[in-house]
Structures are given as C-alpha cells and as structure tokens.
Amino acid sequence: MSAPKNFDEFMDGLWKQNPIFVMVLGMCPTLAVTVSAVNSISMGLATTFVLAASCLLVSLLRHAIPKQVRIASYIVIIATFVTVVDYAIAAISLDLYEALGAYIKLIVANCVLLGRAEAHAARNPPIPATLNAFGMGLGFTLGLLMIGGVREILGAGKFFGFSLFSDHFQPWVVMVLPPGGFFVLGAWLIVFAAFKHASNKRNAGLQGVSS
C-alpha cells in the first residue's frame, strides 16, 4: 500500500471521521472521565493502545476467523488488551488508576473498538488496519483532551494541574460535574458543525464557479 493511502487511513480517524465530534461514539468515557486534561489524555492513550493492538490482531487473524464466531473472537481480543492496559496503568500510577476508575474496564464496551474491528480491521491488511485504528485512537484522544482541557480550565482554573489564574478566580464547579461534560461537548459539536457548514458552503461555491 502506498504512503499517501496510508496517510489517508491515519488521517481518517484523526479528523475526517473523528469518533467523538463526527461519529459521536464512545460517549460514556467522553462525558465521565474528562474532568481534567490528565485524565482525558490517559484515557485517550489507553483507548488508542487497545484500538491499535486489537485491530492489528484482528487483521492478522482475519482469514482464520469464520464469520459465525467473529464477534465472540473480536470481543475476546478487545477484552484482552483492555486487561493489559488495566494492569499497565495500575503498575504505572495508582492515583491515575483510581481517577479513571471503572472506565478503564469499560473501554471494552466502547463502540469505537468493535466498530473498527468489524468495519475495517477484518477487511484490511495489518498495516492500514493498524494505521486507521491508531488515527482513530488519536482522534479520540484529541477529542477527550479538547473537552477535558476546557472543563479543567473553567472548573478548576488549571491546565494539566498548573494554575492559570490568580486567587480571585472563582471556579465554575459545574464544569467538573456531569452537566459540565454535556455543556462542553455540546459547545464543541456546535463549533464542528459550523466548520462543516462553512466548508460545505465554500465547496458548493467552488463547484458553482467551475461549472
């Protein structure tokens, strides 16, 4: 497969089909763990690892897995890498492990993972399958960070734990509570919709000029 095609596979998930802002998938961790930038990036990277590793294995075994048992096989593979990442985070930092709580285990139920395995990895060779999954995972991480960053700045006056404002800043506590997740996600979805609308309008204008 050519380098430009590989790049497209990677960019697909990162931006054009961003799992959070375009496909609106994996909303459970998106709303639950994005109270800080550190939590967001950790959950995003954990999901990226599980996505890339499970898609690689699914792609390698794609000719050996009969379609009748494919879902069972994919779920076992995904659950394996979620367990791996669960052990790894507990070994790296118990504070982070406590902060992410049950949501690490719940990566197994993130529809982005089964969706990628079924829709892409099972039909493509290992390199494009892994690149697509990696791009999708980084897109998910970017989305979580964009939500978590805003929530931490407004809800705690900090970014990655560093204070940004003087002592006079009154944090918007609602931003680190569950409703804050919905507010910030909604705001970003409006921004993305506005970009898409402007882009469609520009493309329509260009087509009009060329015809």
Place this chain on the structure above:
Amino acid sequence: MSEEPKVEIPTFDMVRTLGLVSVICGVIIVGVFEFTLPAVNANKKLALERQAFKVLPTAKTVVTYFATPSGIVAAAAGQEIPPAGGMTFYAVYDATNNLTGIAAEGSSAGYADQVRVLYAYDVAKQAITGLGVISMRETPGIGDKIYTDQEYLKNFVALDVRLNADMTALANAVKTVKHGTKTDPWQIDAIAGATVTTKAVGRGINESAQKLLPMLVPHIDQLRKPS
C-alpha cells in the same frame, strides 16, 4: 422442484479459531499480569503507607494483619483478601518498632460514590485520632471539605470508640449529628452543606469499628512488636 444447495457449516474451524484466540489472549494476559504484579504491589504498598503516615505521623513501618473471630493473623506477602468473617487492618510502628497505632479502612455510600477513609485508632486512648481519605468522588468544593475543613477534622482528635463491658461492640455507636449539635465524644459534628458526605464518613467508621475492634482489642498485645 430443485433441491436447495447444502451449506457447509465450518464446525471444526469455529472451534479451532475460538481455541486459538483464547490461547493467544490467555498467554498475553498471564504474561502481562506476571510482569506488572511486582510494580502493582509496590504501588499499593506505597499508597497505603502514604495514607498511614498521614493519619499516624510518627509511623515508620506498616504491617498488614487480618482480624478474625478466632484471633489476629499477619497477612502473607501479596495476600489481600482476609479469611472468611475477617477484616484487614494495619499495625503501624514508629522508628523504634513500638506500636504507634492501628489504621483501618471505613467505607460507605456518599453523594456520588463510595467514600473510602482510613482512620487511626489509638490503643491507649481507645479513640480514633486521625482521618485520611483513600478515595471519593464527591462534589468538588463541597464533599472534599471532609479533608480540608480543619473544624471538621477536629472531630477526629479523640473520637470515642471504646468497647462495651463484654467487648462485643462499641459502647456508643459513632454517629454524625447536625452541625453545631455535638454533645458527646463519640459524635461527629457534620459540615453544613456536606451532610451526605459527612454522614457517609460516620457510617463507614462506625460499621468498620463495630466489626474490627471486638476482634482486635482482646488480642492487641500480640501486636506490640512487628511480626
């Protein structure tokens, strides 16, 4: 009438594939578990010691024990789950290996999730003399007052948890009372505006002490020196 084409069912392929996937995944999980186990145990020990040092500032060594209805047993390396009917506690020793106190966990449902606290029990005073929070997900700025509000923390300078005459239960149950109405040393004065969280702390401590202390106190002499 034409005969329908016979569809071949790949029974053997299905079993073989599921077996293959299970073997590959099993090897990965067991391998990673074995590889990360020392680091995970070291992290847990560190987190526990950090909490124990917070509630018992003179602490130098922490030893994990299980209190059971038949006595006290030291936990084997890596053993986390107490025997049936038992409870985990931590004997904390100072630099000269003298027992400086007992630390134990209390847990109860708060506003958002379980509020898990570690309390220090002073053997001589028969009282709780310190409180640390292990984990909680209460409302920031409200629920977190249980470890930032100095007035509230004064409840745990000497919270009375002495046992009754036949050593089967606390002489007086630990209870959280409305802010400003505390009259007895076994009561916890709630924080106004964070009543649910402070009640969870009181309930967690009471349930834990009611179970632990009757099993622990009759055998406390066993712990004077670390095992």
